[in-house]
Amino acid sequence: MQIETEKQIMSDETNNLLNELTNKDYAYGFVTDIKTDFIPKGLNEEIVRLISAKKDEPEWLLDFRLKAYRYWLTLRMPEWAHLDIPSINYQDIIYYASPKTKETSRHPDEVDPELLKTFDKLGIPLHEQKMLSGMAIDAVMDSVSVKTTYKENLAEKGIIFCSFSEAVHDHPDLVKKYLGSVVSYRDNFFAALNSAVFSDGSFVFIPKGVRCPMDLSTYFRINARNTGQFERTLIVAEEDAYVSYLEGCTAPMRDENQLHAAIVEIVVLDRAEVKYSTVQNWYPGDKNGKGGIYNFVTKRGICKGESSKISWTQVETGSAVTWKYPSCILAGDNSIGEFYSVAVTNHFQQADTGTKMIHIGKNTRSRIVSKGISAGKSQNSYRGLVRINKGAENARNHSQCDSLLLSNTCGAHTFPYMDVQNETAIVEHEATTSKISEDQLFYCNQRGIPTEEAVGLIVNGYAKEVLNKLPMEFAVEAQKLLSVSLEGSVG
Amino acid sequence: MQQYIDFFRTHRQQIDESCAPALNSFREKAFDVFRKTGFPPCPSEDYLHTDVAALLKDDFGFFLNPPGRTVDPHKAFRCNVVNLNAIKHFIVNGYLLETKDNAPLPQGVFSGSLHVFARQHPELFLKYYNRLAGQEEDGLAAFNTLFVQDGYVLYVPEHVILENTVQLTGISGGSSRSLINRRILVILEAGAQAKLLLCDHTSDEKSAPAVTQVVEVYAGENAHLDFYELEESAPEAVRLTGNYIRQAAASRMITNSITLSNGFTRNNYRIDLAGRQAETRLYGMAIADARQKIDTFTRINHLVPECRSSELFKYILDDEATGAFCGKIIVSPDAQRTEAYQNNRNLLGSRNCRMYSKPQLEIYADDVKCSHGMTTGQLDEAALFYMRSRGIPADEAALLLKFAFTSDVIQGIRLEGLRDRLKLLIEKRFRGELIKCQGCI
Amino acid sequence: MLTIKDLHASINGKEILKGLNLQVNAGEVHAIMGPNGSGKSTLSAVLVGNPAFEVTRGEITFKGEPLTECSPEERSCRGIFLSFQYPVEIPGVSMVNFMRTAVNEHRKRKGETPLTAGEFLKMMREKQSVVELDKNLVNRSVNEGFSGGEKKRNEIFQMAMLEPELAILDETDSGLDIDALRIVANGVNHLKRPGNATIVITHYQRLLDYIRPDVVHVLYNGRIVKTGGPELALELESKGYDWLTKESTCSNT
Structure with missing residues (x-):
């Protein structure tokens, strides 16, 4: 258990690092x-x-x-x-x-x-x-x-x-x-x-x-x-x-x-x-x-x-x-497709992203987890297709698409398309859209964590299910990016 | 499409002759729109699975003159919904029959023919008619406006509560394939309340009419309207409806559309929540088998803060039936504290049925609670097995589960008599005993 | 340490606190009791700067400096801690990450360097034992899936980590069984220092069996209507609040 904790702290370490980075602009903007x-x-x-x-x-x-x-x-x-x-x-x-x-x-x-x-x-x-x-x-x-x-x-x-x-x-x-x-x-x-x-x-x-x-x-x-x-x-x-x-x-x-x-x-x-x-x-x-x-x-x-x-x-x-729209064509029997996504938009960014899961083989399974985070004046859309073809016996799909809104000038949209042609399939889609919780922010504030940092924490927590899928080095990088991208989005 | 343009040109005089001038005054504009847009293109985002032009391409007959009263509909069509105590109307091939035996209505209430309303109250008619349906250039609504000659109007003045349910029985059909265009206009002034039930039928199992129906509903401040639709038509019948609803502050509305049988059904709903704290419940259910097709398109616009909407659509598909559901929820930039929930649940019963589902959220405000959910699957195997292990035959167990699947839509109906009647009809439908509408007709 | 003068506060335009006065000195434990709706939780919310409440009149000073204009995180770093009545769940944010961020914010404020991972871990292990908190809990997301008792223990654990000068326990006893109550109270007592003060907000006497107050106040209708020693709590336990509330209504008229 202790080792677990230490490992967690190591990545937390870098997580804190990024809060120093939040005040910086796009860090890779130089020209060679x-x-x-x-x-x-x-x-x-x-x-x-x-x-x-x-x-x-x-x-x-x-x-x-x-x-x-x-x-x-x-x-x-x-x-x-x-x-x-x-x-x-x-x-x-x-x-x-x-x-x-x-x-x-x-x-x-x-x-x-x-x-x-x-x-x-x-x-x-x-x-x-x-x-x-x-x-x-x-x-x-x-x-x-x-x-x-x-x-x-x-x-x-x-x-x-x-x-x-x-x-x-x-x-x-x-x-x-x-x-x-x-x-x-x-x-x-x-x-x-x-x-x-x-x-x-x-x-x-x-x-x-x-x-x-x-x-x-x-x-x-x-x-x-x-x-x-x-x-x-x-x-x-x-x-x-x-x-x-x-x-x-x-x-x-x-x-x-x-x-x-x-x-x-x-x-x-x-x-x-x-x-x-x-x-x-x-x-x-x-x-x-x-x-x-x-x-x-x-x-x-x-x-x-x-x-x-x-x-x-x-x-x-x-x-x-x-x-x-990174997609999977599940042609082989028992094949598996997965899509995990975090999409952050801030300022005037626009994103229309999602996936397609085309089930062709028998017993094919797919899973979609999409976390959209919109701030500033940005527009963030999830668009996805799940198709179960006629021969795809016992196909299974589960999709979860959540949107988190950080400003009242941004937009969060969900456009899933589901096309089921086989009666043995089970296709499930759930989506929620909500605002970042005032209660959570205040709880962090009461413990001495400033709002900007609290947003970073909460957003990283919200996206954790996806970040966990990344290889370690990338996860650290991604966590940094999430907080940096949302700089100046609250207040 | 061209055939209808030509038909309108050659028959315009005949169409206008039997109608009120106020009603005719909308045709010119509708003609322009229809010539410009034609029928909605398919596939397009809003019409992915309904090709209106193809559905209406045959040489349909029109009923350009009101029918004579050859049968007494009260005798021919007995409604078995008990305890309804309804104000009854019949709309045969698009024309509202005169009814004399309804109890007197409260002061100021109008419940009757569109054509009569347009004549008697042209100022009210002009104030409301086609104001919602004509807002966007929709080819189907324009087509209806172009040809419609009659329909039904319910007008309830301020603070009047219409206790009795209005039951409108629609009967369409005839020996040849006919195209029927009808219109329903419901105006509830502030604080008014009413309940409207439309039972839609074909004259017999063989008739194959195509019906276009445009419904416009205005719910004033604090007004309450329940609008139920029950569709039990022949397997070759086509029905295309456009429902346009505008709700003012604190109004409440329940819309519940149930399709037990039909050939091709396309229902469009556009609901504008235009006043604070307006609330709408939009429910629907379809049981479709053979080659039935059911396509629902909904768009709920949260235009102002603090409105609530909840949507629930359930389909049970079998044989080669096709179901489609497209549900949009659009939350405008200042519509804060919106609550919007949408659910689409589908059961597939056979190899060859097909379900398309497209729930959509477009959200431009931040303080909102919105969700949508969609599942398509089969009956729960574990539940089936559990029931069988208690001695319930497989068929019966499946029936019970299917019945249970429909229950939350049925529970959304606030007319007890109708609810009970529906339970019976749904059970018969599942047992394959519902050959034609035995209950209502 | 804490001085409240003529405090008026409202939520959504409705006035809840109507001229409250309170003086809490270092080393003291104050209990604030009162019937439901008297303004107890409002007082705790106002003290930690919950933005839902508006201070319309009066002043609060903490260690001689005004508090009302401070942001919630400043108050926290200045040493005010609230054990929430209903701790919020924050999915995906681990307790470790959460506490480490908070502790280092406090340290930053004091001009201290952030703790290294090792130091922080050591500190966590020490403090966990104070409230007999299950080690697994700190590896989970903040309050997510915690039982009622675990949430309250977690609050006291955080208090141990942040070492506040003024701790406010808002209905910390509600929903606790007697064992959990004992653990929480022991934790609080264990953390007591001569230079610190505690405000215990509670509806019942039973928590005060474990945390001995020096002063007991009765809050009613937005004001403190009676102040006394520990015996006042016992009196309330046996007689209820009616006699006091009647008294106060009489004196108001």
Whole structure:
């Protein structure tokens, strides 16, 4: 019991730390002064070809990009979300930017010191001697992967963890087999856009029977001005494999909005499990709603094999606009999908996020826990779909969606869709919306805890069910973020 | 859609002829709206599972002239709801029949034909008619306004309490497929109270009418209205309703809609809680089997502080029935201290039935208590087993559980006679003995 | 230590305290008794600055300095502690985290450095024993799922952690069985220091069997209508409040 307590205190320690941080602004808003290789602004077939050529891609991949681009031309930006987005000029964006280094990016061992410094500053050491133990990292800046750590150690077990571009060259068959197999380029507007112009990202392959010995992590950093980031992540877990994958992201503070449109695809075979955790902290814009990242992400995993499992955990505190629905297709019998989410919006942020659980196999189970926290003048929506297909005997779903309101100028909305086509299914959805309790705040005050700090405590408590699902290091980071994001939201 | 536009153009004179000028005065605007919007597009967020244009695409017949009184509805349709002591009205194919045998009404109360009301009280009519339904450009409401020739009006002046329940029996049908448009307008002035029961039927099991019905309700300050609807129609019948309700301060309203049988039912509810401390209870229940479809769309707007709403919808689906429920609760920025609760519970009884549920909360105020819940599942196996282990046959046990499932909706009815009658009807319905409405007709 | 002069306070515009005077000195234990609705809980709420109550007239000084303008957390850090009649549950926030934040706020105020994890743990273990608090309880969320008795013991545990100069026990005996009552009272007595004072608000004599008051006040209709020694509590126990309330109504007319 005592050990438990001590462990708890250790994380409480950091929890207190963040209260010092509450008075700070967005901490990752700096710009790295590094020469960047840009391609011309705008989007057309030539640009798509240019990106492909820059990456020295095989013909089939260029074809994939062009098909996606042509399809994208026929689409319009979706408007169904509870978001108010000014029109985006897709011709005003630079679709490829890479930090100029002396070496080409094909030799990741010799990374420009300036870049190493940048990631150091973000708390992501890439030097051999300083590398985080127990975690392998793929660091991506703008359109290219800067470095992947522990690659060799992992390779010994047959695990492939590398940048997407490397995977295209080194493991073309695997990429070809799985690329677009979960998120087709025809899936939606942003998926088509990403498929046409995606630049880099991570590729993970865990072979049969291998439990990945460390957490794999990708850190995304937008640095260059006027560029968009379009990364693509593909994770494949073969039979009986296991991996825990983490994703973090930041961007400089800028007055203009920047676009981020990513795709994540996960394929999980028999009895395998993938845990995917995100702490999303893109620049949210300033207090007046100026600037910030537009975050449009398509994340989807398929539990292809029987008894397989995908678990999404996300802490969303950043971005001016978030449009994101990490989903599970539960195709294998007895497969399990989970979605745990904390979404915080403050000032003028807007978030429309949730999940889709598509039950296809028999005895499939899914669980959704969503905690929305709205402050300032923000709008925070949960949107989710639970579908039980005709053949999904004995499917079970339980969803819990709670909203906490911290101001009288924000909005909290819940839009669940439930579609049940099998009579043996049990689908349950509960949602509540409430204000932060005056009684709880006063109780903390009486014990000497100032209101701002009390809010941090109560909000972290409210989100605990989700935070507990994160790996330890990430949980600490997430707790900090929660309090920092809500700075100035009460009073 | 075009067929209706053409029909209106060619038959306008005939439609107008038998109607009060006040009623006709709304058609021009409705025509513009309908030409612009057409029927609500499907699928769209508010009409995901009801394709109005497809439902009304056949060549339906219209009843452009009031029917003669060939049968005495009092003899043909006996209502078996005991102890109701009702003020009875019959609305046949959209036209309210004259009734002479009702007891005299309290001073100032109007209970009768829309058409007569528009003639006798044009100023009141113009003040209220289509003010709620015409607020938004809804193609279905516009369509109804365009063609409607009669319906029912209940007007209760200030502080008058109408003790007796008004029972409105709707009978639709005929030998050919007909399209019936009818309208109900309920105005309760401040402090007034009334209870309205609409029993909706088809003339026989084979008739396949399509009915559009727009209901507008104004509940003044402190007014109380109970509005019950019981639908027992033939398997090919289509009914599309739009209910528009506006409640002033401290008004209380119970709306309870029960579908025992029908072909396709779509019920829209839009309730504006526009005065402080207004309270609304919106309940509904449907038992659907064969290829029945039931689609409910509700939108409760909490416009001012301190209002309460509670919603409960329960469906029991079997065979190839489809159920849909979309419930929106919208809390406006200054509607503090709102309490809003919504529940949708569904039982699926077979392989081929299907349920779509979409509860939604949109909240722009902070001091609120709101929740929604939805479950779709089957009868509790453990309970079934427990009952069987006590000697209750499986079928009977299932029936008891299904019956229990409906009980909280039935308990929401404040007319004892109706409650008792419903219990009997629901049991018969579950036993498959309810071939046609035996009770009411 | 605490001086209250002509205190008037109201909630939602309704006046509850109507000119209350009270003097509590260091080292003293005061009991405030009175029938339901006399204003006992209002007094405790006003002393700790519950924003639901409004002070309309009068003044409160604590250790010579005015209190009425202070925020609730300032009052706490200045040494005023309330054992709540109905402690609130805070889901997800562990007792450890909660108390550690509170203790370090108090230390910050005194210019002391925050406790390290080890020091804090040691302190917790010591103080837990004061109220025989189950070790598992401090690993749970604040008051969540605690029984009535556990909640009250948890209040006294917090009191032990924060070491207040003025402790106010609001109906701490309500809902406690005799064993729990004894444990709570022992805890309170154990924490008594010569420089500290305690205000015990209660409806019944029985808590006062364990916590011996120096002064007993009867609160009625928003005022203190009678003050006496411990014998007054016994007298109230046997005679009830009627004789006093009649007296006070007479004197009012």
